[in-house]
Amino acid sequence: MTITTHNGMALLELDAAGPLLATEQDAVDLIGETYGTDADIIVVPLARLDPQFLELRSGIAGVFFQKLQNYQKRLVVLGDIAAEVAASKSLHDFVHETNRIGNHLFVPDRETLLARL
Template identity: 60%
Template sequence: MNIVRHKGLTICELPLHGGLLGGDLTGPDLIGEAYEADPDIIVVPISRLAPGFLDLSTRIAGEVFQKMEQYGRRLVIQGDIAKEVAASKALHDFVYETNRRGHHLFVPDHESLIARLG
């Protein structure tokens, strides 16, 4: 786990390998994994997403984002999901709206996250 501090925010970046978010790792589990760092933002690489996470009909993503919000944490999904977004209007709209609101984010890489945070 990598901890980064940026403009007063504590960002916890999960490693590329480990439990899958939306599979064996739930929103509360994710918060527990990062608990010691007391992060404002938890960054999950796409390699840590359970199959079906980006298929909105499974409702996995919505449930995870909702739990993160309930616990007062921001979730960032980091990695290239352009192919999945291009293949699904629902996912395209979800990613667009999520990024427009800006509380939770989908970003292609760390540099994009830092740029979004200002």
């Protein structure tokens, strides 16, 4: 995990290696990692998220987004999900709306993330 700054915003960036994140407690733990830092944005590589995260009916994504929203933190999912988005209209609509609003983001790579901030 590292803290970086871009355009005056502090990002807590998780390493790609590590335990899968899937529960409400995992979301709370992520928020806890920001304490003592200026980080409002938590960047999570797709590899760190439980594969069920992108299956919206599992509720995992909703729990993460809601918990971080409650604590005024932004979640960025970093990784290419084009195949998953193409295969699911509901995921397509969710990702499109999430990115349109811009509080939380799905981005394929770090360069896209930095361009969006």
